[in-house]
Amino acid sequence: MAPKSNVANALKKNTMLIALFAVMILFQIMITTSGRGSLFAPANISNLINQNSYVVILATGMLLCILTGGNIDLSVGSIVAVVGAVAGTLIVNMHMNIYLAIVFCLLSGIAIGAWQGFWIAYVRIPPFIVTLAGMLLWRGVALLILNGLTISPFPSNYLQYFTSFIPGGEVDSSTVFTVTMVVGILASLIFVILRIIDRKKKQAKQYEVEPLVFMVAKSVIIPVVVLTMSFLLGKHKGIPVVLVLAAIVVFVYSFYTSRTVPGRHLYAFGGNEKAAKLSGIDTNRVLFSVYLNMGFLSAVAALVCVARFNSAAPTAGQNYELDAIGSCFIGGASAYGGIGTVGGAVIGAIFMGVLNNGMSILGIDSNWQKAVKGLVLLIAVVFDVVSKKQVKSH
Amino acid sequence: MSKTLLEMRDITKVFPGVIALSHVNLDITEGEIHALVGENGAGKSTLMNVLSGIYQFGTYEGDIIYDGKVCEFHRIRDSESQGISIIHQELALVPYLSIGENMFLGNEIAKHTLIDWDKTYAKADELLKMVGLKESSRTLIKDISVGKQQLVEIAKALSKNVRLLILDEPTASLNETDSRKLLDLLLGFKRNGMTSIIISHKINEVSYVSDRITILRDGAVIKTLEKNNGGSFSEDEIIKSMVGRSLTDRFPKREPHIGEVCFETKHWTAFHPIYQGRKICDDINITIRRGEVVGISGLMGAGRTEFAMSVFGKSYGTNISGSLFLNGKEVVLNSVKDAIEHHLAYVTEDRKGNGLILSNPIRENTTLSKLEKVSSHEVLDTDLEQKYAVEYTEKLSTKCSSVSQLVSNLSGGNQQKILLSKWMFADPDVLILDEPTRGIDVGAKYEIYCIINGLVAEGKSVLMISSEMPEILGMCDRIYVMNEGKIVGEFPRETASQEAIMFAIMKSGKGE
Numbered sequence: 001m002a003p004k005s006n007v008a009n010a011l012k013k014n015t016m017l018i019a020l021f022a023v024m025i026l027f028q029i030m031i032t033t034s035g036r037g038s039l040f041a042p043a044n045i046s047n048l049i050n051q052n053s054y055v056v057i058l059a060t061g062m063l064l065c066i067l068t069g070g071n072i073d074l075s076v077g078s079i080v081a082v083v084g085a086v087a088g089t090l091i092v093n094m095h096m097n098i099y100l101a102i103v104f105c106l107l108s109g110i111a112i113g114a115w116q117g118f119w120i121a122y123v124r125i126p127p128f129i130v131t132l133a134g135m136l137l138w139r140g141v142a143l144l145i146l147n148g149l150t151i152s153p154f155p156s157n158y159l160q161y162f163t164s165f166i167p168g169g170e171v172d173s174s175t176v177f178t179v180t181m182v183v184g185i186l187a188s189l190i191f192v193i194l195r196i197i198d199r200k201k202k203q204a205k206q207y208e209v210e211p212l213v214f215m216v217a218k219s220v221i222i223p224v225v226v227l228t229m230s231f232l233l234g235k236h237k238g239i240p241v242v243l244v245l246a247a248i249v250v251f252v253y254s255f256y257t258s259r260t261v262p263g264r265h266l267y268a269f270g271g272n273e274k275a276a277k278l279s280g281i282d283t284n285r286v287l288f289s290v291y292l293n294m295g296f297l298s299a300v301a302a303l304v305c306v307a308r309f310n311s312a313a314p315t316a317g318q319n320y321e322l323d324a325i326g327s328c329f330i331g332g333a334s335a336y337g338g339i340g341t342v343g344g345a346v347i348g349a350i351f352m353g354v355l356n357n358g359m360s361i362l363g364i365d366s367n368w369q370k371a372v373k374g375l376v377l378l379i380a381v382v383f384d385v386v387s388k389k390q391v392k393s394h
Numbered sequence: 395m396s397k398t399l400l401e402m403r404d405i406t407k408v409f410p411g412v413i414a415l416s417h418v419n420l421d422i423t424e425g426e427i428h429a430l431v432g433e434n435g436a437g438k439s440t441l442m443n444v445l446s447g448i449y450q451f452g453t454y455e456g457d458i459i460y461d462g463k464v465c466e467f468h469r470i471r472d473s474e475s476q477g478i479s480i481i482h483q484e485l486a487l488v489p490y491l492s493i494g495e496n497m498f499l500g501n502e503i504a505k506h507t508l509i510d511w512d513k514t515y516a517k518a519d520e521l522l523k524m525v526g527l528k529e530s531s532r533t534l535i536k537d538i539s540v541g542k543q544q545l546v547e548i549a550k551a552l553s554k555n556v557r558l559l560i561l562d563e564p565t566a567s568l569n570e571t572d573s574r575k576l577l578d579l580l581l582g583f584k585r586n587g588m589t590s591i592i593i594s595h596k597i598n599e600v601s602y603v604s605d606r607i608t609i610l611r612d613g614a615v616i617k618t619l620e621k622n623n624g625g626s627f628s629e630d631e632i633i634k635s636m637v638g639r640s641l642t643d644r645f646p647k648r649e650p651h652i653g654e655v656c657f658e659t660k661h662w663t664a665f666h667p668i669y670q671g672r673k674i675c676d677d678i679n680i681t682i683r684r685g686e687v688v689g690i691s692g693l694m695g696a697g698r699t700e701f702a703m704s705v706f707g708k709s710y711g712t713n714i715s716g717s718l719f720l721n722g723k724e725v726v727l728n729s730v731k732d733a734i735e736h737h738l739a740y741v742t743e744d745r746k747g748n749g750l751i752l753s754n755p756i757r758e759n760t761t762l763s764k765l766e767k768v769s770s771h772e773v774l775d776t777d778l779e780q781k782y783a784v785e786y787t788e789k790l791s792t793k794c795s796s797v798s799q800l801v802s803n804l805s806g807g808n809q810q811k812i813l814l815s816k817w818m819f820a821d822p823d824v825l826i827l828d829e830p831t832r833g834i835d836v837g838a839k840y841e842i843y844c845i846i847n848g849l850v851a852e853g854k855s856v857l858m859i860s861s862e863m864p865e866i867l868g869m870c871d872r873i874y875v876m877n878e879g880k881i882v883g884e885f886p887r888e889t890a891s892q893e894a895i896m897f898a899i900m901k902s903g904k905g906e
Contacts, residue, residue, distance in 0.1 A: 207781060261772045261773075268751050275747075278748055282729075
């Protein structure tokens with residue numbers, strides 16, 4: 001193995017990450033030269049996280065759907081609305097216990113997912129049709145529950161779980177900064193130590209290890225990013241709770257897809273359903289669980305959304321499915337299934353988020369923003385397809 | 395003596411690693427029915443694909459002289475415009491369009507893109523009458539039987555003013571009466587001066603219908619037979635010419651160590667999943683002993699794959715009945731998972747379609763059917779997985795840059811080795827290998843044979859399904875012959891021969 005091709009491979013694997021950095025720097029230059037502040041202003045970073053955490057959560061679920069063969073879920077926006085409506089009714093109107101209400105909302109999301117998963121996996125109705133029907137059905141149900149009205153405001157004991165910052169309460173800015181930095185440093189340290197332990201373990205068992213350069217590069221770049229983030233967040237109000245929530249979701253699902261047996265089944269199913277079946281995989285159950293899970297994560301996103309807008313509206317969640325789908329494809333998922341990572345989908349979601357945020361700061365007309373987003377989605381996928389074709393022709 | 399319509403001169407066609415046709419000469423007299431016979435892979439279909447322009451001019455060597463002119467066909471349309479029409483084994487009809495629509499597909503009767511439906515259907519009905527079909531041309535293709543679909547294909551060819559009609563195994567999926575009807579139709583066309591080439595496995599049909607028979611073997615013409623004095627062909631001569639190949643040491647030697655029976659089916663019967671009442675396996679009783687390589691020989695469509703898959707956790711067929719005994723105990727395997735847990739493995743004939751996840755690396759393909767071995771509590775140990783994958787690529791000497799390489803980037807022979815590793819990793823006692831050397835070169839074949847020998851030396855048993863007779867004869871301790879869903883013969887290694895197997899198949903075919 002030549003080291004040169006190794007580096008080239010590593011770059012190729014991370015093209016979207018590099019593109020993300022390039023876009024961030026481009027916006028930063030444009031924003032500072034036009035005197036509109038900075039993309040990396042502490043308040044803006046915090047804002048960026050709050051604006052996009054639900055997209056990250058939905059994109060994670062959507063990725064699993066797409067992995068099963070390019071199947072998408074069109075109903076997530078409507079599920080967000082209907083679960084939001086349930087939350088509003090239970091918490092605001094009925095004054096139910098917060099924890100009980102949250103459990104109830106998550107269960108209703110799972111029930112909706114099971115309903116759709118049943119038709120898709122066991123009756124084999126195309127997902128496009130089932131979720132299109134779901135999109136209309138759940139929007140209608142949301143309107144019915146809310147009677148077309150918006151419920152607000154939510155009690156603060158609910159909001160604190162989704163919109164507050166760590167450390168919370170009445171603390172001065174220096175304490176906020178210290179706590180945030182300590183968390184950042186700890187996270188970085190844990191990351192580097194885990195890396196080293198893993199490498200040592202592999203060496204002890206004489207397994208193949210990645211080149212030392214990569215290991216060092218990762219152990220430098222990731223902590224630098226984490227520390228920069230915590231520095232910026234520390235300058236503002238601290239770590240947003242939704243960041244922690246989204247991070248947990250991303251971590252769990254990343255582990256699930258890459259390191260567990262059901263996760264592996266997912267990739268096998270998407271890569272070649274017949275082969276998966278002949279390898280003893282219960283393909284129906286795989287498909288069912290994916291849509292069940294999408295319902296669950298839609299409910300999680302719904303809880304985040306009602307807190308962020310401090311209201312449950314029948315129109316909530318419109319076009320969220322499109323953001324989630326776009327994130328996955330920008331993040332390198334294959335429209336034919338079997339290829340894609342949770343990490344990629346997260347990068348795609350951040351990419352879209354930065355695009356929105358950057359254009360808003362620059363004061364670009366919202367109609368133009370939509371057009372640009374559409375083009376970016378197309379270019380990202382074209383780029384992905386074309387670059388893969390070139391590899392094959394060699 | 396009538397004139398020669400077509401002459402194919404010195405045709406050579408090479409696929410990567412395989413010589414499919416080597417200096418083939420064929421001449422067809424105007425107004426005759428000429429049969430092409432030969433084993434699977436003898437080059438019959440390849441020759442016809444060269445003729446019809448599917449393999450375009452320039453991808454082969456040699457000349458095609460048609461109607462006195464040297465022709466260069468770059469696509470099917472070129473040969474069709476000359477009146478050459480080919481009907482493939484796999485019918486090319488669109489199920490949800492009507493007979494008439496299908497007949498003029500790509501050749502619509504239209505004025506300025508506007509289709510004249512009245513004329514289309516009138517013309518179609520006329521042609522249907524010529525082939526003896528009473529259906530309306532407005533009937534959908536999906537609503538008529540396969541035999542009738544075959545006739546529609548012929549009517550379609552007639553609509554193109556065909557002079558030379560080529561039929562690739564036209565009776566493969568037809569029953570006796572439909573076959574006879576079709577052959578009589580060809581004889582009728584012949585009286586009207588049409589020339590036909592028919593490719594077939596069925597010797598009795600070929601001798602019934604054809605004027606001359608050309609026998610192909612290993613991509614070369616062995617001989618062209620004329621009718622003898624009695625106006626018929628010698629079937630012995632046909633069969634001998636088809637299979638007369640010498641078995642040199644293309645197969646590694648093995649000392650058989652055969653133990654007790656470890657796999658047995660009794661009265662195994664299964665039905666086609668779509669066509670109700672069609673038996674794909676009919677009362678199959680076979681046994682396999684420990685350390686034994688057992689072969690199932692037969693023609694394509696004999697039901698061998700279907701049998702294997704129905705045994706392997708009922709992954710094919712419906713209404714499966716009969717019993718399966720593993721190591722003397724009766725077991726019921728309701729899913730592939732059950733089958734794997736009972737140490738059964740089925741290595742598919744279609745490695746790309748049914749076997750491998752091409753978009754995944756070697757590592758993940760190797761472990762897929764037995765992930766329990768590399769995981770605890772559903773969490774994978776990717777390091778251990780890596781170790782196993784490396785171990786198997788070394789054991790089978792698979793050529794790859796690393797086990798992280800995607801399977802889609804490997805050659806056919808190496809993909810086959812990955813498929814074998816995948817099932818060896820699942821720790822089976824009995825491996826069913828379905829066409830284990832299909833589409834791979836001679837060197838890789840030899841390696842696969844060595845792997846098979848290694849497996850039985852470890853005390854495992856192998857059931858090998860193969861359409862290549864030399865392979866079956868060279869590798870197996872015992873051979874079953876299957877035809878039309880039934881076991882029609884069983885030969886121990888000592889008495890098995892290509893002639894004996896062919897006769898078993900032919901005899902059973904005639905008996906129906």
